[in-house]
Amino acid sequence: MTLGPLMVDVAGCELTAEDRCVLSHPLVGAVILFTRNFDSYPQLEALVREIRAVRVPSLLVTVDHEGGRVQRFRQEFTVLPAQRAIGHAYDLNPEAGRRLAWQCGWLLAAELRSIGIDLSFAPCIDLDYGVSEVIGDRAYHRDPEVVSRLAVACMQGMRTAGMAATAKHFPGHGAVVADSHKALPIDRRPLTELTDELLPYRRMIANGLTSVMVAHVLFPEVDEAPAGFSARWIQQELRWGLGFTGAVFSDDLSMGGAAFAGTVPERARRAIGAGCDLLPICNDRPAVLATLTELEGAADPLSQVRLVRLHGRPMPAREQLRKTAQWAECQRAIDHCRDAPSLQLNA
Numbered sequence: 001m002t003l004g005p006l007m008v009d010v011a012g013c014e015l016t017a018e019d020r021c022v023l024s025h026p027l028v029g030a031v032i033l034f035t036r037n038f039d040s041y042p043q044l045e046a047l048v049r050e051i052r053a054v055r056v057p058s059l060l061v062t063v064d065h066e067g068g069r070v071q072r073f074r075q076e077f078t079v080l081p082a083q084r085a086i087g088h089a090y091d092l093n094p095e096a097g098r099r100l101a102w103q104c105g106w107l108l109a110a111e112l113r114s115i116g117i118d119l120s121f122a123p124c125i126d127l128d129y130g131v132s133e134v135i136g137d138r139a140y141h142r143d144p145e146v147v148s149r150l151a152v153a154c155m156q157g158m159r160t161a162g163m164a165a166t167a168k169h170f171p172g173h174g175a176v177v178a179d180s181h182k183a184l185p186i187d188r189r190p191l192t193e194l195t196d197e198l199l200p201y202r203r204m205i206a207n208g209l210t211s212v213m214v215a216h217v218l219f220p221e222v223d224e225a226p227a228g229f230s231a232r233w234i235q236q237e238l239r240w241g242l243g244f245t246g247a248v249f250s251d252d253l254s255m256g257g258a259a260f261a262g263t264v265p266e267r268a269r270r271a272i273g274a275g276c277d278l279l280p281i282c283n284d285r286p287a288v289l290a291t292l293t294e295l296e297g298a299a300d301p302l303s304q305v306r307l308v309r310l311h312g313r314p315m316p317a318r319e320q321l322r323k324t325a326q327w328a329e330c331q332r333a334i335d336h337c338r339d340a341p342s343l344q345l346n347a
Contacts, residue, residue: 003029003057003307005272006295007249007280008288013039015050018285023054025292029307030060032280033117034072041076041115041318048116060278060310065112065120067104068137077111078330080104081337083124086150087141089337094149100333101140101150105157105165107330113162113315121166121213121249123154125200126174134179144196148203155204162313167204169215169251170238171227172197180216180257190221191237198242205244211310212238213249214276216257225274229261234275247306250276254284263287265294277303 004027010019013036022028031051038044052058063072068082086104090097105123112120125147126132128139140150155165169180171194176185201212214228223232228250238244250271251257253264261267264287268279277300281288321327 002026002304003060005029005277005279005300005303006268006288006291007032007060007062007278009034009282010037010047010051011285013037013043014047015054020054022285022288022292023051023059027292027295028059030062030278030280032282033061033063034282038073038075044073045115052116057308058311060118060307061116062119062121063112063117065108066122066124066138067108070124070138078107078334080108081334082137083140083150084128084137085337087128087139087146090141090146090150098149098153100337101153102157103330103333105154106161106326107157107334109158109161109163109312110315110321110327111318113312114318114321116312118312119164119166119211119310120158121168122158123151123165123167124169125151125167125204126169126172127196129175131177132174132179133177134181135174139174144199148200151200152203152207155207155209159208162315164210164246164310164312165204166211166213166249167201167209168213168249169217170201170212171215171217171219171233173215173217176217178257180251180255182256184226184257184260185217187217187219188221189219191219194219194222198237201238201242201244205242209244209246211247211249211306212244213251214238216251216255216260218260225270226257226260228258228276229267229270229274231274239275245306247277247303247310248275250279252280252282254282254287263290265291268295277306 006028007030067080089100124138126135128142140147158165178185218226223230227233253267261270
């Protein structure tokens with residue numbers, strides 16, 4: 001059985017009969033976990049094993065676990081700093097900031113890989129323009145050079161721990177006020193004014209970036225469709241222009257910013273047509289069932305190759321991991337970051 005283009009969620013701390021039926025469908029290729037799926041570390045470990053046992057090859061198991069506000073598992077996991085704190089550390093000492101980005105990436109990935117989770121949707125490489133509340137302190141910095149250096153360091157730390165990085169939200173969500181969870185943000189700048197947004201992607205791609213998540217943001221000077229439904233953005237700018245050969249994730253198709261494209265099954269068709277490889281549908285089981293019924297077509301062989309490459313590499317179990325010098329060093333660095341005073345920059 002191949003990995004299909006849909007990423008779906010599950011109801012609770014163990015699989016229901018309906019969950020198993022959905023995950024067995026050939027159109028499903030991945031599962032995304034949420035806080036509601038966690039009760040304890042042993043329970044989560046058992047749930048991941050359950051998901052992997054449903055079919056062969058095993059489904060990708062993913063989670064949104066950046067640190068800061070966006071960290072689904074906190075109890076029994078290291079609470080990671082927001083990315084803006086790493087940017088502040090860079091402003092104080094660039095080498096220490098890059099090292100902290102590497103350590104946070106390594107620790108994030110190592111703890112998730114120790115339980116069998118393949119992928120976290122990190123890092124967020126949107127620029128910090130100070131206008132987007134939904135991005136806010138999830139951004140490293142306003143300077144695209146600094147974002148590039150920290151993002152590459154994070155990616156390298158994640159890779160060392162056996163996990164691929166996912167850069168988001170392409171081509172950029174930081175300069176718009178609207179929250180794409182609720183509405184469609186519109187960025188009216190032409191492509192010539194988006195050089196800063198694209199620089200971190202260029203640098204990460206040059207260093208082996210494996211996956212990208214595309215934003216539900218409309219750039220009307222570039223294309224009439226939001227980026228996640230735009231062949232211009234995905235095929236022409238990301239793949240041809242930036243030379244990206246990895247997997248492309250849509251952002252969640254149940255978000256308000258995706259309503260542009262119609263019903264959720266219609267959104268799925270448009271996103272696949274634009275060039276997305278994997279489509280999250282979160283917190284809307286009726287929409288998942290409708291999409292499984294209405295979506296047609298054979299799996300793209302190239303998408304299959306891209307998705308299989310996202311399976312994580314083995315890492316030590318949690319108890320062994322916590323005995324390593326690398327884990328202890330990363331813990332000290334994060335404790336120091338957490339205790340450091342905020343850097344206030346003059347405008």
